[in-house]
Amino acid sequence: MGWQTVTTSTYAQYLQPEVVALVGVLLFLWLDARRVKGRTLGIVGVGAALALLASTLFVQPAYPFGFDALSIDRVTSYGRFLVALIVFLVSWFYYASFRDRDRSGLFYALAWLSIFGGLVLLESSDFVILLIALEILSLPAYALAAFFGTKSEVEGAVKYFLYGAASSALFVFGAALIASVTGGEFGFHAIGQQASVLEGIKLGVFALGFVFVLSAFAYKVAFFPWQLWAPDAYQGVDTASLLYLGVVPKVAGFLALYRFVSQTAIPEGISSILLVFAALSMIIANFSALLQNSVQRIAAYSSISHAGFVALAFLLEGNVIERVLSFYLFAYALSNVAFIAPLLGFASGKRTADGGAVAHSIVGVPIAALNGLSRRSPSAALLLALGALSLAGVPPLPGFFAKLYLFASLAAEGKVGVAALGVAMSAVSLGYYLRIVRRAYFADREHAAEAEYDQPLAHHLAAVFVSLALLAFPFYASFF
């Protein structure tokens, strides 16, 4: 690891995506102050996302860079790209789905502030920076969750907020415990060096601190036993917010966790706890999802079970973790966008004509509303079906390859039992994913509840684009 003298120009050179994100925040705040709404705002949103994507593509450091608090390496570059890609897709769907009067500069500004937090999270290698990044990521996210102010949304947002606040507290406590035995160090490198010589009670304190920090991440990514907030929050918040909240914080969270784990070291014994919790995540989530009647709740349980799958990657050894993780997170993020984005079309029914609050009885999109979706909107139904099948792990979609890579890597290291459990859980998950597909394609429109589906042309195009990206995966699979 080469250590650099940091100068202003180095910042400009290596932190361009962060700069773009901050400029984005200011831009959207300014637009909000000017009361710019409607189409213009949507287009600016897509443009800003493209700028972010470009900044991650063209600014790749040729070597690891860092000082105590930040490190920019392969994981950072990859994570930035992935986050920017998702932000681009999400912005496209936002452009397509908000009715003009509902669009607000403030919403975008909050989202971009959160994106900025996510980007910083990807390069944090120090507890203090990590905590700040986590808060910048999360605080706007709580506001986004409650943005449209319906009763159900506020309920979901409050749950999300309370659990999130508890998670921060756990994180701080864990970090303090770790620092207490590693000579007051907050940097991961230093902690890693100190940890290797710990023994006795100090090692125990270190391990305990580690568990607390892991718990904080587990909250963020909805991992057993800290997953309870997810179903209510997913069901409550507006689909537009969910599209962002359901994907970006998770991707950034997992990659940040990987940095933490790889630069320090998992204490002995934690792996087996992780294994048990990953197994419970998958088992509980998959069986609970079978019983749900709202698409958002299914999405929530699906994300819990995938958190379990991703956690299995951390049981691998060495370099393989990084590759499996990158691959899996890509597949998961893309498929999850595909799974949630089609629900945006139902959102218009949620808001009343004056753009304000609505019938609070509508909670989530009931599965029955999907009936006959393939006739009302072929592209949205296709996207939903591909997302569901990819999450289930059906080839030739990315979810299949990601799971295959994960399970094969586990089997290669002799963890055949874990791999078999994962495979079995994938089979169970088919039960609820196929239910979604079945509703969209097999059920007749006549059985549909009174659910309007609204799909402007741009949404249609975005749906086709993401569908193609999913279907064409075998052609660019060799990238991974």
Add this chain to the structure above:
Amino acid sequence: MALILMLALPVAAAIIMGLIPEGSRRAWRVVAVLAAAAELGLAIWLLVAFAGKQDLSVRFEWLPSFQSSFFLDLDGLSLSLVFLTALLTLLAVIGSLTAERPRERLYFGMILVLEAALVGVFTARDFIPFYVFWEAVLVPMYFLIGIWGSENREYAAVKFFIYTFVGSVLMLLGVLLVYFSGAAGSFDFVTLSHAAERMEPAVRALAFWLIFVGFAVKLPSFPFHTWLPDAHVQAPTAASVLLAGVLLKMGGYGLIRFNLAMFSDLVAKYRWYLLAFAVVSIVYGALLAFAQRDMKRLVAYSSIAHMGFVTAGVAAANPLGVAGAAFVMWAHGLITGLLFFLVGMSYERFHSRSMDEVRGLAVTVPELGWGFVLASIASLGMPGMAGFVGEFMSIVGSFGAFGYWAAAVAAGVLLNATYLLKLLRESIFSPGFFAEGEPGALKVPERIVLWVLIVGTVGTGLYPESVMYWVRPALAALMRS
């Protein structure tokens, strides 16, 4: 590159169909028929090229993280099944022209995508693409059953999907075991079969059985057959034809290419167990078929019995038995395809599949009635028809390996006769028919389907070498390795 073209053509046609605007039923149909016909043309071209010893293999570097390449190749066994796929898909498309159905664009699109996936399964020579195609087959079939099936279609579609998905996953685990514990280094079939030789005996046996169960679900063999009656009966005619005609062959193909070629000593060791699977499938399938009143269910259960002959031939593991297995796959594809078409045609006229309601076909719709007669005697193994050749070879092969125990396999032929003759007695040659209005004579597309399959059945039955010429060298090569 011809193989890539075989894969791309149906998919491209499906995409083109997607671009043709809503409501142009005629244009969709033209595209579908042309694409399926072109695919059959390509298959014939492959036959010629293969006979001319051209190198048809295609290989791309594909997934570096899996050490897998996109590797396609042909041997005689693959060729026979690719040909069968192309033929039956074309007939399925033509046979679908007589009735109008909702969402025809999606319907034909799904059939074509299914065709591409099947061609992929039979030509892949690397396990990862093989598995991708294998699973990709499920998706269009799931939609075909679920959207255009009869009353209980949703249940049947989901059961089909989950059951066969789980089976495939077991097969995947088995192959992963081979890959890792044999330190294969790549998923190429040849490398895998070398790796299989290096495995620990206990792990090897586990891998063998996992892979066997994966294929036995698809075949299907007792006790993994319960998805089949639901799926076959609920599926629309074209899907039943493809399901019985081609999808079941994936199981037999896998047994030969994986279990037999990679674990020949274990096939020999466990041959009595395999024989038991075969015999129970044959006898139990035939008895179940005999118990049915629904013609489509009867044909569905008969497939279980016929596929038992494939397992028996593989269990015998001698050249005659395996050749019999391969021939049964070909013959069953034609004959059961024919039977499902016939049941579909009679359903369109009488709106019933019950033998209590469809009666006296020999008088009401003579062409249909005599079609049933030909198909039935072909299916029960009348010499001179394709059904006889494969089952006879399979039985003789079994005698070589199991001695007089093979009589149990032979008994299957008798049992097959019972339910097929019952079908003829009850529905074809029975008195007391009644029909609302005049059941129409066969339409042109129906005639085409009927005659092509009858000519194929009789032709390859009288001259089995027309199939064996291609298949025999491939089987010999597989059994040597």
